[in-house]
Amino acid sequence: MRLRMLSLLVLIGSFAVSPLGAQAASAEELLARLDHNETSASAHSVGSITVEDRFGTKVSAFESWSQGADRSLVVFTAGEEKGQKILRLKDTIYVSYPEADKPVKIQGAALKDSVAGSDFSYEDMAGDRSLASRYSPRVIGQESLGGEACTILELRAKKPGVAYPLLKIWVTSGGDGRKVEKYSQNERLLKTQEVLAVIKTAGRTVASKLALSDALKGKSKTLFELTKIELDIAVPPSKFSLEELTF
Amino acid sequence: MKKSRVQKQIWTMAVRNITRRPRRSVLSALAIGVAALTVTLLFSLIDGVKFDMATNLQRYTTAQVLVEDRGLVRAGAQALAYTVPEVSTLIPRLAARPGVVAVSPRITSGGSVFQDGDAVFFGLMGQDFATDPMQLKEFLAPGGRLPVAGEREALISSGLAQKLGIQAGQTLTVVTQTRRGSSNGMTFTLTGVVQPNLGVFQTPWLFTSFETAGRLTKLGDAATGLLITADGDPAAVAADLTPLVTAVSPELTARPWFQTSTTWGLMDLAGIIYGFIALIFCALASTVVINTMLMVVLERSREIGMLAALGMDQRDIRNLFLAESAVLSGLGALTGVVLGCVVAAVLSVTGLDYTEAMKGVNMGVSNIIRPQLLVQTPIITFVLATGVALVFTLVPVGRLRKLAIVDALRGEL
Numbered sequence: 001m002r003l004r005m006l007s008l009l010v011l012i013g014s015f016a017v018s019p020l021g022a023q024a025a026s027a028e029e030l031l032a033r034l035d036h037n038e039t040s041a042s043a044h045s046v047g048s049i050t051v052e053d054r055f056g057t058k059v060s061a062f063e064s065w066s067q068g069a070d071r072s073l074v075v076f077t078a079g080e081e082k083g084q085k086i087l088r089l090k091d092t093i094y095v096s097y098p099e100a101d102k103p104v105k106i107q108g109a110a111l112k113d114s115v116a117g118s119d120f121s122y123e124d125m126a127g128d129r130s131l132a133s134r135y136s137p138r139v140i141g142q143e144s145l146g147g148e149a150c151t152i153l154e155l156r157a158k159k160p161g162v163a164y165p166l167l168k169i170w171v172t173s174g175g176d177g178r179k180v181e182k183y184s185q186n187e188r189l190l191k192t193q194e195v196l197a198v199i200k201t202a203g204r205t206v207a208s209k210l211a212l213s214d215a216l217k218g219k220s221k222t223l224f225e226l227t228k229i230e231l232d233i234a235v236p237p238s239k240f241s242l243e244e245l246t247f
Numbered sequence: 248m249k250k251s252r253v254q255k256q257i258w259t260m261a262v263r264n265i266t267r268r269p270r271r272s273v274l275s276a277l278a279i280g281v282a283a284l285t286v287t288l289l290f291s292l293i294d295g296v297k298f299d300m301a302t303n304l305q306r307y308t309t310a311q312v313l314v315e316d317r318g319l320v321r322a323g324a325q326a327l328a329y330t331v332p333e334v335s336t337l338i339p340r341l342a343a344r345p346g347v348v349a350v351s352p353r354i355t356s357g358g359s360v361f362q363d364g365d366a367v368f369f370g371l372m373g374q375d376f377a378t379d380p381m382q383l384k385e386f387l388a389p390g391g392r393l394p395v396a397g398e399r400e401a402l403i404s405s406g407l408a409q410k411l412g413i414q415a416g417q418t419l420t421v422v423t424q425t426r427r428g429s430s431n432g433m434t435f436t437l438t439g440v441v442q443p444n445l446g447v448f449q450t451p452w453l454f455t456s457f458e459t460a461g462r463l464t465k466l467g468d469a470a471t472g473l474l475i476t477a478d479g480d481p482a483a484v485a486a487d488l489t490p491l492v493t494a495v496s497p498e499l500t501a502r503p504w505f506q507t508s509t510t511w512g513l514m515d516l517a518g519i520i521y522g523f524i525a526l527i528f529c530a531l532a533s534t535v536v537i538n539t540m541l542m543v544v545l546e547r548s549r550e551i552g553m554l555a556a557l558g559m560d561q562r563d564i565r566n567l568f569l570a571e572s573a574v575l576s577g578l579g580a581l582t583g584v585v586l587g588c589v590v591a592a593v594l595s596v597t598g599l600d601y602t603e604a605m606k607g608v609n610m611g612v613s614n615i616i617r618p619q620l621l622v623q624t625p626i627i628t629f630v631l632a633t634g635v636a637l638v639f640t641l642v643p644v645g646r647l648r649k650l651a652i653v654d655a656l657r658g659e660l
Contacts, residue, residue, distance in 0.1 A: 051427070051428075053427070053428070054328070055328075055426070055427060058427055080425065080427060080429060080465055081429055084431075095422075095430065095432065096432075097422075097430075097431055097432035097433065099399060099431075099432070099433040099434065099462070099463075100420050100432035100433055100434045101418065101420060101434035102420055102434065104361055104420060104422055104432050105361055106361070107361060107364060107365075107366065108361075108364075108365065108366045109366060110359060110361070110366055110422070113424070113430055114428045114429060114430070115429075116429050117425070117427040117428040117429035
């Protein structure tokens with residue numbers, strides 16, 4: 001399970017249950033299953049982001065498309081962000097706004113800004129999607145989560161400059177992420193993501209409801225829900241172009 | 248001999264004695280004069296800064312009364328979280344109150360422009376250009392015009408224009424945070440460049456209409472502040488408006504302008520501190536008078552003995568020297584005060600240019616500071632300079648308290 005995917009871009013088809021067996025797996029094997037499960041050839045999804053903060057509850061609906069691990073497009077269809085589009089091309093994030101004539105490339109400190117007011121940042125969306133290429137895993141324990149036996153993987157960044165130097169992921173034996181905790185360099189908890197529900201589609205199991213909280217924000221809480229997901233469908237490559245962002 | 252006649256003779260003798268050593272007398276008077284000139288300029292500069300700060304606070308930040316959320320001061324960057332709600336209904340109600348001339352809503356936040364791989368941050372202000380006390384049209388560069396309300400048009404400060412290398416007529420796409428922490432972007436057509444006469448506005452700023460800023464920040468029917476232009480006592484107007492604003496939200500406050508700024512509060516303290524500095528100036532200058540009077544007393548010990556032997560009482564002898572000191576310091580102080588007034592009057596026209604020093608400094612003081620010469624300033628300075636000198640003169644004159652005529656006649660005091 002990947003943070004990025006967990007949040008807004010569930011669209012990418014993460015959390016598919018792999019048929020790999022129930023036998024005990026090493027940390028490296030579990031991480032490989034996670035990486036494998038979270039990527040699909042393409043995906044289309046419809047869902048909503050519900051944010052609860054000091055002002056109350058805010059709901060934004062979105063539709064998204066993805067292709068492989070590097071390209072995705074999110075279009076907000078209702079709520080305060082209606083009309084906004086977020087395009088991810090590898091490490092680069094572009095956002096277009098209804099009243100802006102051209103897309104804005106999000107960079108620098110702005111990558112830490114919130115997506116749609118949620119506890120999810122642009123930084124969470126960017127970067128290499130392969131956990132194995134960026135983190136060294138080790139098993140630090142076992143825990144039952146929602147009645148399901150999970151292995152707790154501790155992932156430490158191989159190189160500096162990674163948004164979250166330390167991750168703890170609760171993984172099922174099939175390689176599905178059930179919970180993620182993201183930590184800073186000094187091992188302070190920054191964000192927590194938890195799978196609340198899953199749906200089955202095209203023979204795979206996908207997380208359909210995710211809760212995300214930002215420890216630094218205090219009382220805020222974000223809920224991602226998918227109402228529809230289609231995997232391995234045909235998505236025209238033009239969908240992931242800057243032209244798609246122009247209104 | 249009548250007392251008044253003695254007093255008159257004392258003053259005559261004092262003036263005559265002063266002219267006996269003209270160079271020394273001029274030096275003493277000069278010391279007091281320089282101190283009086285400096286103090287006059289110091290006071291007029293402080294008054295100039297206070298006047299300027301009061302004017303700027305009311306023009307750029309608060310008007311005469313400011314309505315805002317109590318949490319705004321503490322919030323800092325998350326200013327949009329603390330707003331004045333229901334402004335469309337609140338503004339007419341406030342405007343109908345006695346003493347209120349205009350109510351102008353504002354949205355103050357921040358935004359960024361992404362250029363060449365870097366984010367350039369700027370202050371964002373949405374205002375009602377017609378009623379806002381800032382009156383940005385007065386700072387418009389030639390060829391510019393005010394943005395139309397509700398349109399995607401904006402003015403930029405010269406600081407932002409320089410930083411981005413853009414000018415009026417071009418477009419600018421900006422991103423800002425909304426009240427709920429989301430982001431929103433907008434492309435503006437720049438209708439002009441402004442340079443308000445305040446250091447903080449030399450930094451990057453973007454000004455657009457209140458309506459447009461509201462749309463950009465998704466504030467809805469809210470503002471970050473309401474600026475009340477009032478023609479009465481600001482404190483009384485604020486007190487009158489308080490029940491109206493707290494009825495909308497108990498977190499709202501209506502405060503007179505002088506209660507909104509910590510810097511303004513510090514100016515009163517600064518006034519006391521500068522008063523002490525002025526006192527020290529005068530005291531330092533008075534050391535020259537002490538020295539002069541001490542020398543005078545020692546030089547004229549035989550003369551003092553003679554006057555005492557002829558029947559002049561000790562108090563009159565002391566008064567003679569005090570009169571000399573009063574004339575010296577009075578003349579010096581008068582000259583210094585007059586010169587100080589002239590210099591202050593000239594500087595109040597030409598101004599002191601602190602543009603570079605004040606760049607980016609948010610003290611609410613203009614780039615060009617003009618000293619203000621109040622009526623009481625020369626009077627206070629004159630009294631201070633002369634009074635301190637007289638008090639200090641008591642030190643050498645005190646030697647005459649135990650005057651022994653015989654010793655004095657021998658030249659031993």
